[in-house]
Amino acid sequence: MNERDLHDLLHDAVADVEPTRDLELGPRPRRGVHWAPVTVAAALTTVLALTGSVWLVQRGGSQAPPAAAARTTTVVAYAVVDTPAGPRLTADPREVDTGEDPLQAAVEQTLLVAPEARSLRPVWFDETPGWVAQVSVSGSSGVVTVDLGLGSAVDLSEAPKDVPLLGQAVAWTVATALDDPDVQVRMTSGGRADASFVPGADTPLLADGAALAPVTVETVADGAAVPSPVTVTGLAATFEGTVTWRLLDGDEVVREGFTTAEQCCTPSPYSFELDAPPGDYVLEVGETDPSDGEGTAPYVARSRLTIAE
């Protein structure tokens, strides 16, 4: 099969595909995606009411990022990013269908869906193992259980023995979805807590700031289209709490500024407002370099961003 054959093969494969409808610029119903049964909704409300209020206030509320359309909403998944200090977790906002339970959807996105940005890696450091068939989330009273739903046919001897950051990725996903830094996360497999490779099987996990990149962006998904102005929020653990940002059109700096996180040196909320003309940009949010170039390069989180008209 030569190049001409490949050309003919692909053209023939879609030769009978024709448009079936005209351009519709209004909202269109999205095809349904059926998730696993969700059991956490009521508990989520309880947990927020009982334990999440302080952090919620500190973070200025759970500000929903602007969705591209009313039929989708954004949840915060976590993925692995390389930082000067080594691999760390970073927020990776994803759009999901509106109506899905946000906690369940966020955990599924973290555990089952590879990140889109080239700079990010899945929390498994490779593709999600095929035997992780279904993730279910349940919990109450500040303890959330995430079950990996491993089938009985799974040969656990083939399971990874060391997946760094996996447990923390789940802990941060749950803590962010619930706006509760103190929520405890227990991980099980098929209802059992005996899979030694699963972090959190023996001891519930708490979100640990040391696992996070110095700066995370929670409200702007990579490649998202947002209106202007847009409020960008996230967590930063930076020198003196300083967070710098730039909006780039190619090499041209269109906007730039800095803001201060609420606390220094530990993951703490920051926010800034971005106002720019319509166009396609790269948003950089990063830490300052206290050594003025003597130490390692400061970490910068980058995401593609379209400002819509």
Next chain:
Amino acid sequence: MTTVTRSGTTTLEELYDAHRRRLLRLGTLLLGDASRAEDVVQDVFVALHRRGTQGLDEPAAYLTRAVVNGARSAGRRLSLARRHEEPPPVVREAPDDDLAACERRREVLDALATLPRRQREVLALRYYLDLPEREIARVLDISPGTVKTHASRAAAALRERLDPSRQETR
């Protein structure tokens, strides 16, 4: 159809008429599903309507990149959905000749779907849109050398999927 106002030198309607079939077929190759590909193409044009066509110097490249990105997002949702859904029943209603052609096309789309996402994208851009390596690199934001590597591996993998008896040896 919603009235489209002129914005810049090319209207949204003109772009839609000129590119929708090509984009739909590209999306079908990337997603393996024409219906979902049509959703992606619609979403791309809705987003372009919000953005406006002003300053769109290379609309074909912009639309191609937007469909590739849209197919990635749709593919992620589809991947999750398939973990929870039973496979649909096979319906056979076409005459034998048509059925054979449909099966052959389905076989190619299924084979494409088994390839890693990046390889599938490179194959579709290279052999369906006939884009040069440099342009593919620009659309996918990777180096031309990486395009060449993906294209080579993807072509070999597709040949093997479609004819397992012809496994290539190095």
